[in-house]
Amino acid sequence: VHERKELDRARTRFLEMMAHEMRTPLTPLRLYVHALGRAASGQRPIPQEVVDRVIAQIDRLAVLVQELGDSAQLDAGRPLRLHSERVELGSIVRRALEEHRASLALRTTPDRGHTISFTAPEPCFVCGDRLRLEEVVTHLLDNALKFSPHGGSIEIDLSTDGRQHRLTVTDHGIGVPTEELAELTHKYFRATNALEENYPGMGLGLSLCREIVERHGGTLSFESTVKEGTRAIVTLPAEEAA
Amino acid sequence: MKKRVLLVDDDSNILDALAVALGDKYDVTIAYDGAQAIRELERERFDAIVLDLMMPLLDGAGVMRELSRRSIDVPVLIMSASNDVHTRAEEVGAAEAIQKPFELDRFECKLKLIAARGGNLPA
Numbered sequence: 001v002h003e004r005k006e007l008d009r010a011r012t013r014f015l016e017m018m019a020h021e022m023r024t025p026l027t028p029l030r031l032y033v034h035a036l037g038r039a040a041s042g043q044r045p046i047p048q049e050v051v052d053r054v055i056a057q058i059d060r061l062a063v064l065v066q067e068l069g070d071s072a073q074l075d076a077g078r079p080l081r082l083h084s085e086r087v088e089l090g091s092i093v094r095r096a097l098e099e100h101r102a103s104l105a106l107r108t109t110p111d112r113g114h115t116i117s118f119t120a121p122e123p124c125f126v127c128g129d130r131l132r133l134e135e136v137v138t139h140l141l142d143n144a145l146k147f148s149p150h151g152g153s154i155e156i157d158l159s160t161d162g163r164q165h166r167l168t169v170t171d172h173g174i175g176v177p178t179e180e181l182a183e184l185t186h187k188y189f190r191a192t193n194a195l196e197e198n199y200p201g202m203g204l205g206l207s208l209c210r211e212i213v214e215r216h217g218g219t220l221s222f223e224s225t226v227k228e229g230t231r232a233i234v235t236l237p238a239e240e241a242a
Numbered sequence: 243m244k245k246r247v248l249l250v251d252d253d254s255n256i257l258d259a260l261a262v263a264l265g266d267k268y269d270v271t272i273a274y275d276g277a278q279a280i281r282e283l284e285r286e287r288f289d290a291i292v293l294d295l296m297m298p299l300l301d302g303a304g305v306m307r308e309l310s311r312r313s314i315d316v317p318v319l320i321m322s323a324s325n326d327v328h329t330r331a332e333e334v335g336a337a338e339a340i341q342k343p344f345e346l347d348r349f350e351c352k353l354k355l356i357a358a359r360g361g362n363l364p365a
Contacts, residue, residue: 016324016325019323019325020296020323020324021323023323023341023342023343024253024256024323024342025255026342026343027253027255027256027259027321027323027342027343027344028253028255028256028258028259029343030343030344030345030346031256031259031260031262031263031346032259032262034263034346035259035262035263050262053255053258053259056255057255060255107254107255107258108254108255109254110252110253110254110274112274197298197299198296198297198298198301199298200252200296
């Protein structure tokens with residue numbers, strides 16, 4: 001009975017957060033479209049920057065909808081479909097970093113003065129779904145940025161022992177209470193301090209990340225200390241170099 | 243002279259879009275969190291504040307408490323994606339409230355009303 005009540009509470013919180021997360025990109029979207037309408041009716045040129053921002057907001061909503069769709073698919077017992085190919089993890093991280101820089105330039109992500117370092121001593125090939133793995137890296141990076149203070153540093157490191165690759169994303173943000181670490185990848189779960197301090201989120205992303213990583217034969221785990229930071233650790237089986 | 247408005251939200255997209263929409267009519271300053279908003283309020287005089295409720299570090303209710311503690315009397319329009327935005331706005335003592343997403347005309351109407359009242363510098 002206690003577990004069911006807890007699950008009900010988590011579901012209610014999730015639905016409230018989902019409504020909140022969806023209304024948030026709809027707000028600038030509506031304002032930008034209004035601005036475009038005014039430009040069009042005044043027969044002024046449509047500013048490309050505003051069009052790019054509209055597309056960025058639609059993309060933001062599309063990611064939320066994708067997360068919901070994936071989550072529902074898993075609930076129904078249908079595994080995510082992977083389109084596997086031989087891919088290099090470093091190139092996936094670099095692509096995620098490029099996307100992040102583009103969103104900073106477009107100001108769809110606020111520039112909070114973070115520094116991001118990336119080290120990859122050698123190419124790390126895996127047999128995997130490029131887009132799904134990029135989704136994982138992007139989500140871990142977004143989390144690191146979200147929970148970091150202004151001007152904080154984030155380190156992404158890729159290493160290998162030849163049989164297994166290890167990707168870590170380390171931040172120096174609010175951290176996660178030790179007793180909650182094991183629950184971080186549970187659906188709907190949100191760390192107590194993240195909830196109390198009003199950090200946005202639906203509690204779906206990390207559960208999807210774990211699903212994607214495990215479907216690739218890997219693992220997703222976390223190390224963290226409250227007020228010191230968090231390290232997300234992804235391991236993936238190595239694909240031998242061609 | 244244009245009325246001075248402080249926009250406070252942790253979402254840069256909303257701030258940018260509002261700054262673009264209001265730029266012709268208001269002198270707009272933006273703050274990405276509650277702490278930055280308080281620093282701006284200590285430095286400048288504003289006719290109105292547009293304030294999000296749910297922000298990390300110092301949330302909208304915290305900003306309202308700080309305003310009261312520092313005797314800064316500026317009318318506040320709460321804008322939030324929360325379901326109970328109007329109740330929450332009443333609880334924190336805001337002059338007006340609007341739920342995200344909103345129509346710009348409706349937002350401007352509410353902002354015009356509260357900005358007309360204007361604010362005072364801290365005692």
